[in-house]
Amino acid sequence: MVAVDRRIQPAGEEKKQDKRHSGGLAAAHGSSLLEVKNLKVYFPVYSGLLRRVRGHIRAVDDVSFSVLAGTTVGLVGESGSGKTTIGRALVKLIKPTSGSIRYRGVDTANLSKRAFFPYRKKIQMIFQDPFHSLNPRMSVGQILGEPLGIHFPHLSPSSRVERSAVLLEQVGLKPEYLRRYPHEFSGGQRQRIGIARALAVEPEFIICDEPVSALDVSVQAAIINLLQDLQEQLGLTYLFIAHDLAVVEHMSDHVLVMTQGRIVEQASAEDIYSSPQHPYTQKLLEAVPRL
Amino acid sequence: MVKHLLQEILRRPLGMLCLSVLGLLYACTIFSQFLAPYLPTDQDLEKAYHPPTRIVLKDWRPHVQIYEQVDPAAARYEPVHGETAAISFFAPGREYRLWGLIPAETRLFQVEEPHRIYLLGSDGTGRDVFSRLLYGAQVSLSIGFIGICITMTLGFLLGGVAGYFGGRVDFLAMRLVEFIIAVPSLYLLIALRGALAEHFEPEQMYLVIVIILSLIGWAGAARIIRGMALSLRERPFILASEVMGQSSIKVLFRHFLPNLASYLLVAATLSIPAYILAEAALSFLGLGIQEPGTSWGLMLQQAQELKVFTLNLWWLLTPGAAIFITVITFNVLGDVLRDIVDPRQQMIKR
Ligand SMILES: Nc1ncnc2c1ncn2[C@@H]1O[C@H](COP(=O)(O)OP(=O)(O)O)[C@@H](O)[C@H]1O
Numbered sequence A: 001m002v003a004v005d006r007r008i009q010p011a012g013e014e015k016k017q018d019k020r021h022s023g024g025l026a027a028a029h030g031s032s033l034l035e036v037k038n039l040k041v042y043f044p045v046y047s048g049l050l051r052r053v054r055g056h057i058r059a060v061d062d063v064s065f066s067v068l069a070g071t072t073v074g075l076v077g078e079s080g081s082g083k084t085t086i087g088r089a090l091v092k093l094i095k096p097t098s099g100s101i102r103y104r105g106v107d108t109a110n111l112s113k114r115a116f117f118p119y120r121k122k123i124q125m126i127f128q129d130p131f132h133s134l135n136p137r138m139s140v141g142q143i144l145g146e147p148l149g150i151h152f153p154h155l156s157p158s159s160r161v162e163r164s165a166v167l168l169e170q171v172g173l174k175p176e177y178l179r180r181y182p183h184e185f186s187g188g189q190r191q192r193i194g195i196a197r198a199l200a201v202e203p204e205f206i207i208c209d210e211p212v213s214a215l216d217v218s219v220q221a222a223i224i225n226l227l228q229d230l231q232e233q234l235g236l237t238y239l240f241i242a243h244d245l246a247v248v249e250h251m252s253d254h255v256l257v258m259t260q261g262r263i264v265e266q267a268s269a270e271d272i273y274s275s276p277q278h279p280y281t282q283k284l285l286e287a288v289p290r291l
Numbered sequence B: 001m002v003k004h005l006l007q008e009i010l011r012r013p014l015g016m017l018c019l020s021v022l023g024l025l026y027a028c029t030i031f032s033q034f035l036a037p038y039l040p041t042d043q044d045l046e047k048a049y050h051p052p053t054r055i056v057l058k059d060w061r062p063h064v065q066i067y068e069q070v071d072p073a074a075a076r077y078e079p080v081h082g083e084t085a086a087i088s089f090f091a092p093g094r095e096y097r098l099w100g101l102i103p104a105e106t107r108l109f110q111v112e113e114p115h116r117i118y119l120l121g122s123d124g125t126g127r128d129v130f131s132r133l134l135y136g137a138q139v140s141l142s143i144g145f146i147g148i149c150i151t152m153t154l155g156f157l158l159g160g161v162a163g164y165f166g167g168r169v170d171f172l173a174m175r176l177v178e179f180i181i182a183v184p185s186l187y188l189l190i191a192l193r194g195a196l197a198e199h200f201e202p203e204q205m206y207l208v209i210v211i212i213l214s215l216i217g218w219a220g221a222a223r224i225i226r227g228m229a230l231s232l233r234e235r236p237f238i239l240a241s242e243v244m245g246q247s248s249i250k251v252l253f254r255h256f257l258p259n260l261a262s263y264l265l266v267a268a269t270l271s272i273p274a275y276i277l278a279e280a281a282l283s284f285l286g287l288g289i290q291e292p293g294t295s296w297g298l299m300l301q302q303a304q305e306l307k308v309f310t311l312n313l314w315w316l317l318t319p320g321a322a323i324f325i326t327v328i329t330f331n332v333l334g335d336v337l338r339d340i341v342d343p344r345q346q347m348i349k350r
């Protein structure tokens, strides 16, 4: 069943939460792919000449949630609320202070670098800033060739090129672009290249860290549609991070609302939209233009 | 990237000029055995402090004027009227091995013994200053190049590793860098030379100098590269590489290096003069290249005598001019490169 940890919810909201969880989400999907329990990521704050630890930034403070295979979980909150930190902790770019991260039942938070390697093929990430997410000194072919070289080392150079061309087509770009460099592309095209790079290793789970926040509104919709199409074709699971509730609501089956390192509300997308419980969610909703 | 840079340099008059001057200097250095009429050690005690020989045309062929010594004490020479010796071009002479490998005997120009051609005069033992300049350039111009290659490699590896990994590695590397930067480099130069000299033959002084200069030079480069690595490592494309499981070494060489390359190139160009000057300084102090070797610094040291000034033996100061031209050219080229690589700096300057 739905594995949502409710310990962090204020006591008064327990009942309503319960009702929600028996709703749409549970019925639609299968087993839980990712389970995060009591995740904490604290950054030490140094000060003084001796750089003594003066305190901690509680970037992620006791967060629990789970992601069902084949679904999209939206993570929404204002800038600085700890969304990126959660994403990075999931792929071991940051070491969690405490808590467990279970991927298909295996606690990956405590795995060594080498033991985690197979998961790098399963979990990928798409970044917010399309202008810095591609190495400016590499051609598109080299950018897409890098993950292929790591996880499919036996591919011959020609089949690597072939595979890269297929990836480009998959994200709606022309195969001729393989020889071009990032600066020759628009923001939206670069984001597509970033998506192609994430797809190269044939992942099951993709963390999309504000993939459209830096893009023009006109381009945003195209990228979101692409992500949805890819999900349908490839059966992907997304953790979709954004600071804009409208985008998240459109994309997600289930929504986590985050502020100051904590998840203050989680519910299905419809419920978040129609009857937000937490004042912070309500505030976020007010910012969404209603048609 | 290299092709693009070259095009950009050649588009700018100043860049074009610098590149041509340096190209010429290095070409001369590489072919010094062919271009120099004499070996740097070929003495002629009868012709000490000989002034540059005049070139005259006779029967439409270039000849050298022949001089006779009128006052050995004052090193005064007078041209002997009508007496000349023909210059032969591309004629065979004494055998040599080009780059120590290819046996050859052709020289660009020479005159029949016992006459001598001194394009830039001779020194106190009658050795040809022009030939010595060419052979000296082999040391003076290559030391900067080899030194900078070692320095930049060390700087990139240590700075890159420190910046990328951070933590204790970073701490240790940076304290070492600060130590090296804090010691005034001339003292360090002399101290290191003193410490190393015992273990090397005088002929290996070249090696010693390269080692010393690289040991001193990497610190500054490492510090700057570390700073750049610190900002680079937060770039999403580096994170993406880590997320896909790339090894740290490959991240360093595939992502950091290409993005630091333009900086490295500019820094290298701008610091080559420091190496040339440091070699000159060491040799000038008698701590660098030793006879029978030769370098521009050593030649300058040998021109220190009062005579040079009282008798106006200006040709003995040409190594100084050579150092000056080389250093200026490298500096200007470095500036041009920086403008190309980082146009923002240029805007601030103006
Ligand atoms: N490497 C870090 N060191 C120190 N503090 C950090 C670091 N990364 C993030 N933080 C802090 O953690 C908090 C959450 O940041 P982040 O996860 O990037 O938020 P979001 O993605 O929601 O905008 C912020 O206050 C930020 O300053």
Ligand SMILES: [Mg+2]
Pocket (backbone or CB within 6 Å): A080, A083, A084, A085, A210
């Ligand atoms: Mg963020």
